[in-house]
Amino acid sequence: MAADAAVQTSPETIGRRERKKVQTRTALLAAAAELFTAQGFDATTVDQIADAVDVSQRTFFRYFLTKEDVALEPVRAVEGRFLELLRLRPPTEPPLQALRRSSALTWQALREERLDEQHAVAVALLSANPGLAATDAHRSEAHRAAMVEALTHHRGTTRGLAELVVEVFSSAHRVAQRRWAESGSANLDDLAGELDSTLDLLPEVLETT
Amino acid sequence: MAADAAVQTSPETIGRRERKKVQTRTALLAAAAELFTAQGFDATTVDQIADAVDVSQRTFFRYFLTKEDVALEPVRAVEGRFLELLRLRPPTEPPLQALRRSSALTWQALREERLDEQHAVAVALLSANPGLAATDAHRSEAHRAAMVEALTHHRGTTRGLAELVVEVFSSAHRVAQRRWAESGSANLDDLAGELDSTLDLLPEVLETT
DNA sequence: TGCCATCTGGCACAGACTGACGCATGCGGA
């Protein structure tokens, strides 16, 4: 009976092997986050992270391609959530507004799942390590491409326009995120506020042509 | 008399030591560019570059902090030219237009000094190596800050607005540069055209709010 | 000519990352 229940509930269907993998992966992520915030990204070696979880360095690199990836993984997760929400937006909605709304909803979801602190930590790590931010810019290219894909044909938007919209939105997002990190706030509402006021400045930008 | 002349003409004032330094630096830059375009950035080792100029690897790292820096140095040079021209713009000119005009003038200058090919090579290298582009984004932060500095108070522009203007312009610049690289053109006029048509799309971006 | 600052080469080493090999463990079928 108990076994049957375990077999039927899909998430628990996975065997011991799979469970262990998830375990070590999670442990590596946690250990890395802790060490990075405690000692800084550069000062932390991969060996330290692996030792903290009691696996070999080689195993670490089987879970994460690079040391940067283990730091950026939370960011990637949030981007995934954001994309899901963006794809649910009605095609009648203007692209830039769809992006703005999806951001707000993403942060709301993070807060409801008590992931806001974790996200704040990741963002802080990013703005404290410019090199890491550069890698992030690279790694998020796929994400931007997916955003373009989701927005093309939104209310007759051409691909070329969608590309520019995404770039502009990403710029505003970066500016807002930087200001938020500098303010030292860990409240996602403040981040939303920064993004709003930044986006509201856009019309003035055009007047400078 | 001859000595006096040498002392007075500032560029030739430098002695043999300084001249040799410029020589090796130039040689390293040239060898790196050649190897990078021939074999790709990742496939080229620092040892290869150093060997090509017949200096030790250790010496290479005394001229360039990282392998990436030797690849990005031409880009930094162009940014310098751009900034000089931007600072000469009349303060009555709207910021975004000042940026646009400075770009055009920079490319014109590059062409006149027959540096357009070299620049095309650097841009091609950038768009062929996303990782390098990420580092470039990081390294160009100082450049963007300088642009903000130059534009603040331009026609009553606040710093906050200037920051956003620079971000938006940089976005358009990236988009245009990517399209130009994809088109395979080595003509700087085409790049200017791409930038113009991208910037002209900006009003439509705002309509998507 | 001789002294001093600077440049350079070579060495040793840390840290990120990779390929190969063998062992151990979990999984599925007979």
Added chain:
DNA sequence: TCCGCATGCGTCAGTCTGTGCCAGATGGCA
């Protein structure tokens, strides 16, 4: 229940980037 296979993991050895250190070579200058 037992066996064979797939998979994950550790170990080892090695590459490449980047750095500190010291000794020798070279240029500038009195």
